Structures are given as structure tokens and as C-alpha cells.
Amino acid sequence: MFEATARDHRNQRVQTSIRLGFLSMTLLLAAPVLIVLGALVYKGMPIISLDFLLGDPTHGMTQGGIFPALVGTVCIVVVALIASVPAGVAAAVYLSEYAPENWLTRAINLGILNLAGVPSIVHALFGVGAFVLFFGFGTSILAASLTLAVMTLPVVIVATKESLQAVPMAFREACWNMGATRWQTIRTVVLPNAVSGILTGVILEVSRTAGETAPIMFTGAAFFLPFLPQSVYDQTMAMSLHLFVISTQVPDVPEALPYGVALVLIGIVLVMNSISIAFRIWLRNRKKW
Amino acid sequence: MTPRTFALVALTLAACSRPDPNADGPTTTASGRTVIQNKGSDTLVNVAQAWAESYAEVEPNVAIAVTGGGSGTGISSMINGTVDIANASRKMKDKEIASAKDNGIDPVEHIVGHDALAIFLHPDNPMTEISISQLAAVYGEGGEIETWSQLGVTVPGCDSDEVIRVSRQNNSGTYAYFKKAVLGKTVEYKLGSRDMHGSKDVVDLVAHTPCAIGYSGLAYANDHVATPCVKATDDGACVAPEVATASDGTYPIARPLLMYTAGEPQGAVKTYMDWIQSDTGQCIILDKGYAPVRNVTCG
Numbered sequence: 197m198f199e200a201t202a203r204d205h206r207n208q209r210v211q212t213s214i215r216l217g218f219l220s221m222t223l224l225l226a227a228p229v230l231i232v233l234g235a236l237v238y239k240g241m242p243i244i245s246l247d248f249l250l251g252d253p254t255h256g257m258t259q260g261g262i263f264p265a266l267v268g269t270v271c272i273v274v275v276a277l278i279a280s281v282p283a284g285v286a287a288a289v290y291l292s293e294y295a296p297e298n299w300l301t302r303a304i305n306l307g308i309l310n311l312a313g314v315p316s317i318v319h320a321l322f323g324v325g326a327f328v329l330f331f332g333f334g335t336s337i338l339a340a341s342l343t344l345a346v347m348t349l350p351v352v353i354v355a356t357k358e359s360l361q362a363v364p365m366a367f368r369e370a371c372w373n374m375g376a377t378r379w380q381t382i383r384t385v386v387l388p389n390a391v392s393g394i395l396t397g398v399i400l401e402v403s404r405t406a407g408e409t410a411p412i413m414f415t416g417a418a419f420f421l422p423f424l425p426q427s428v429y430d431q432t433m434a435m436s437l438h439l440f441v442i443s444t445q446v447p448d449v450p451e452a453l454p455y456g457v458a459l460v461l462i463g464i465v466l467v468m469n470s471i472s473i474a475f476r477i478w479l480r481n482r483k484k485w
Numbered sequence: 486m487t488p489r490t491f492a493l494v495a496l497t498l499a500a501c502s503r504p505d506p507n508a509d510g511p512t513t514t515a516s517g518r519t520v521i522q523n524k525g526s527d528t529l530v531n532v533a534q535a536w537a538e539s540y541a542e543v544e545p546n547v548a549i550a551v552t553g554g555g556s557g558t559g560i561s562s563m564i565n566g567t568v569d570i571a572n573a574s575r576k577m578k579d580k581e582i583a584s585a586k587d588n589g590i591d592p593v594e595h596i597v598g599h600d601a602l603a604i605f606l607h608p609d610n611p612m613t614e615i616s617i618s619q620l621a622a623v624y625g626e627g628g629e630i631e632t633w634s635q636l637g638v639t640v641p642g643c644d645s646d647e648v649i650r651v652s653r654q655n656n657s658g659t660y661a662y663f664k665k666a667v668l669g670k671t672v673e674y675k676l677g678s679r680d681m682h683g684s685k686d687v688v689d690l691v692a693h694t695p696c697a698i699g700y701s702g703l704a705y706a707n708d709h710v711a712t713p714c715v716k717a718t719d720d721g722a723c724v725a726p727e728v729a730t731a732s733d734g735t736y737p738i739a740r741p742l743l744m745y746t747a748g749e750p751q752g753a754v755k756t757y758m759d760w761i762q763s764d765t766g767q768c769i770i771l772d773k774g775y776a777p778v779r780n781v782t783c784g
Contacts, residue, residue: 256535334567420534420551422541431550445553446531447683
């Protein structure tokens with residue numbers, strides 16, 4: 197009665213082939229990541245040393261280290277996070293917890309989606325006009341970071357909004373029933389439960405901020421400036437622009453150098469991300485549901 | 486959001502108080518270091534970088550922030566008053582000077598070197614002069630010259646008679662300038678040239694290849710290659726590639742490399758501009774493959 201029929205066998209075969217099909221698609225996606233990382237490690241690793249990380253570029257940037265660019269990138273990312281995370285989280289809290297469903301909210305949501313779709317070179321020109329010239333920050337870390345902050349705001353807002361909406365409505369209702377105000381509920385129940393999602397947004401933002409070249413090229417990054425920035429009004433070198441420059445504009449660069457710079461750039465992003473990943477894991481372990 | 490986060494936002498906003506824009510000259514940082522903003526031409530950017538790198542040893546308290554982006558980028562930053570020195574491989578247009586003056590800036594031009602391209606031939610090649618139109622027919626798309634006999638010479642050691650074209654990779658400033666000055670803006674290079682990654686490689690290859698012709702910065706000429714004189718028109722005078730002919734503008738494939746300052750240079754900018762004109766500064770531009778403003782002897 198339960199003996200497998202020809203039809204069952206065929207179904208089984210279709211099942212298997214579809215599963216294999218999807219598996220191969222997944223592997224195809226993983227392949228570029230592995231190939232890129234493999235090539236970077238293979239070609240860039242030999243050049244990486246403490247002197248490379250902590251030295252100034254020399255000999256027309258074909259030798260020496262990348263320390264000024266390393267520090268510059270970290271500064272730009274940190275200032276951009278300080279500027280965009282509070283604003284982005286606040287906007288997401290408003291949109292998710294307070295905003296009534298009306299034309300204004302819909303317009304704001306549409307605006308955020310459009311902001312996410314604006315090409316980075318357009319943000320760069322906006323940054324020059326707004327921060328460098330209008331606000332008079334000059335080409336500086338501040339101008340570059342604010343440009344990047346504007347560019348990455350949608351990432352933070354969308355990630356935060358989604359994680360806020362993932363907090364069950366029952367939590368809020370329970371809190372309100374205890375007599376808590378909206379803000380008390382958000383502060384003590386909603387935000388603590390959404391923090392790991394917000395951190396996901398921050399991780400995505402760090403990666404984008406550290407890697408963008410166009411927005412900082414006009415607003416704050418220098419081709420060559422072997423000094424560490426003293427304040428946010430200083431110009432600085434940055435890893436992404438440095439990589440662009442030594443790959444396209446500086447003659448006679450040894451082959452390993454661009455790979456080494458790219459590897460370190462990925463390394464910084466991983467280190468900065470692992471801080472927030474560790475924090476997220478710690479929070480997740482404290483979560484009581 | 487915690488009160489601490491609010492404090493951070495408030496701090497960030499407070500920090501955004503309008504600083505003094507540096508239109509009045511180089512800024513001085515908290516640690517007392519003077520920063521000179523230097524931006525512009527991609528042709529000059531590597532020279533500017535080399536100057537900045539060496540100057541850091543001469544004057545450790547002055548930082549030169551070098552940025553590329555092209556002559557246009559440098560000139561518009563000069564007009565906006567966001568740079569102290571703008572690098573350009575072309576002269577500022579009258580319109581650009583007028584808009585700078587509208588902003589209260591009077592750009593002053595300084596010639597810091599010359600970009601002069603020499604034509605390189607194998608030392609056995611009997612050719613002593615070549616015209617721009619011949620070069621265009623050799624290198625340009627649709628050009629008819631493929632053999633040395635078409636140029637009227639027989640090259641010893643070059644049995645195939647074929648002209649082997651040595652060129653540069655397409656992101657090099659030399660490649661772009663040769664295209665503009667010899668082929669004309671709209672004409673592309675003929676396919677099938679040997680594209681070298683560096684001026685020195687061009688000269689080395691030509692020195693070992695009897696059939697070859699190449700072009701590169703005049704400073705790369707050495708005893709192993711011949712450098713024919715170049716005629717601007719077919720019946721014009723033939724001008725030898727030399728620092729002197731590049732400087733006085735008679736050599737046809739040369740352009741001045743310029744730096745613009747806002748007004749006559751003062752203080753730290755003046756010291757830097759003077760250092761660029763010194764033997765040390767001029768030897769650096771020579772080392773980067775460009776012609777200095779005058780003859781200098783370098784170690």
C-alpha cells in the first residue's frame with residue numbers, strides 16, 4: 197500500500213534536483229567572496245607588517261606604510277557614526293512608534309527610500325556644496341563624515357525601523373497597561389529589545405562608510421598628507437582613496453601594495469564590525485524571550 | 486535614546502560652529518603646524534606629492550595636503566578660495582580669472598616646470614627629424630604609416646621594416662597629453678601598440694628594438710636612444726627636444742606646468758614656492774620625468 201510508485205520516484209528526483217539547483221546558486225554567490233578574499237590574502241599578505249601598518253608612505257607612495265590613511269579612515273567612520281546613528285535612530289523611533297499613518301509619513305518614508313538610491317557621487321557634490329562651502333567647514337574630516345552620514349542615514353533608519361517593528365506589540369501594550377507613557381515604554385521596553393537590530397544597521401553603515409571613495413574625494417580626503425589629523429577640521433588621507441590613487445594614478449607601484457591596502461581596509465571594517473557583533477551577542481544572551 | 490546619546494548629538498552640533506574659512510591663507514592647526522592646501526592637475530599630482538614628501542623633511546612644521554582631481558578641480562577650488570595653491574597643466578581662462586576676482590581672489594601664475602615629450606628611436610635608426618603629421622599617421626587611428634620605408638628610411642637591424650609603436654597605458658597623463666597634442670582630441674590611438682607601464686620602460690624597450698618608435702617625458706632620454714627633432718608643420722623648422730626649447734615654447738610637444746596662488750605668495754606659501762624653484766625642487770620635477778624651468782645639475 198505504501199510502496200513507492202513511479203510518480204513518487206519522479207517527485208523525489210524533482211525534489212533533489214531543485215534542492216541541488218538552489219544549493220549551487222548559493223555556492224555561486226559565495227564564490228566571489230571567497231575568491232576576492234583569497235586573492236587579497238595571497239597577494240597582499242606578504243607586504244603586511246607592523247612597519248606597513250604604522251609607517252608613512254614614502255618614495256612617491258610606492259613604498260612605506262599607510263598609517264595616516266588608516267587613522268584617517270577610522271576618524272572619518274567614527275565621526276560619521278556619531279553624526280548619523282543618533283539622528284537615524286531618532287527618526288526610526290518616530291516613524292515606527294509615533295508617526296500617524298498619513299501623507300506626511302508616507303512622504304518621509306518615500307524620501308528615505310530615495311535617499312538610499314542616490315548615487316554616491318551625487319552625495320559627494322551635495323557635500324561640497326553644503327558642508328565644504330555653505331557651512332564653511334572646508335575640505336575636512338567633518339565635511340567628509342557628514343556627507344557620509346547623510347548617505348548612510350537610510351541604512352540606519354531602515355534597519356532600526358525593522359527591528360523596532362519586530363518587537364511584539366504585546367510588550368508595548370503590557371507596558372502601557374502598567375501606566376507607562378509612550379516614551380517610558382520606548383526607552384525601557386522597545387529600544388532595549390531592538391538594540392541588536394540597530395547594531396546590524398551600524399555594521400552595514402561602517403562597511404559602507406569605510407569603503408566609499410567618491411563622497412570623501414571632494415570633501416575631506418587628500419591624495420597625500422603624511423600627518424595625523426589634529427581635529428575634525430583637518431584634512432586627512434583615507435584608505436579607500438589611497439587604494440584608488442595607488443591603483444590608478446601613481447606610477448611604478450609594486451603589485452603587492454594595492455592588495456595589501458585592500459586587505460587592511462577589509463581588516464579595519466572587520467575589526468570595527470566585530471566590536472558591534474560582540475556587543476550584539478552579549479545583548480542577545482541577556483534577552484529573556 | 487539615553488541622555489548620554491543626546492549629549493553626543495549636542496556636542497556634535499556644538500562642534501559645527503563655523504570655523505574661519507581658510508581663504509586668507511594656510512590654516513594653522515592646534516599643534517602649531519601650518520597646512521598648505523594644494524589641489525589640481527593629475528599630471529602634476531605625482532610631482533606635487535614628491536615635493537610635499539621632500540618638503541616635510543625641510544620644514545617639518547609645514548604640512549602640504551596634496552589632492553588630485555584635475556586642473557579644473559584645482560582652478561575651481563582656487564576660485565572658491567578653498568586652496569592655497571592650485572596645480573594646473575593649462576592656463577586659467579579669462580572667465581575663470583574673472584570669477585576668481587569676483588570672489589576677491591587674484592590668481593597669480595607660477596611656471597614650475599614643463600611637460601615636454603621626446604620621440605625616441607633606436608640609436609641605429611637614421612631618422613633625425615619627424616613631423617607632427619608623420620607621428621599622427623604612425624600612432625593615430627586611420628593613419629597610413631606602418632613601415633619605416635613609408636617614412637623614407639631603412640633601419641639597419643629592422644628586417645621586417647614594420648614600425649613597432651611603443652605607447653603608454655591609457656590612464657597615464659603622458660598618454661593623454663600625446664593624444665591631445667599629436668593626434669588631436671577626437672582621434673584615437675591605432676590598435677596594436679606596445680603599451681608600457683612607465684616612461685622608463687618605453688625608453689628601455691626602444692633602446693633594444695631597432696624597429697621601434699616611442700614617446701615619453703624628455704627627462705627620460707639617455708645615450709641608448711636617439712631623440713629626433715620635431716617639426717610642428719611639414720615645412721617648418723625642426724626643433725630639438727631640450728629644456729631650453731620646452732621653456733621658450735618653440736618645441737611643439739610641450740606645455741607649461743603651472744601653480745596658481747591667491748595673490749602674490751606670502752609667508753609659508755612663499756617659502757614653499759621658492760623652494761620649488763630651487764635646485765632641490767627642480768631636481769625633483771626632473772626626476773619625475775618633466776622638464777625643469779631652467780637647466781639644473783642634479784646628483
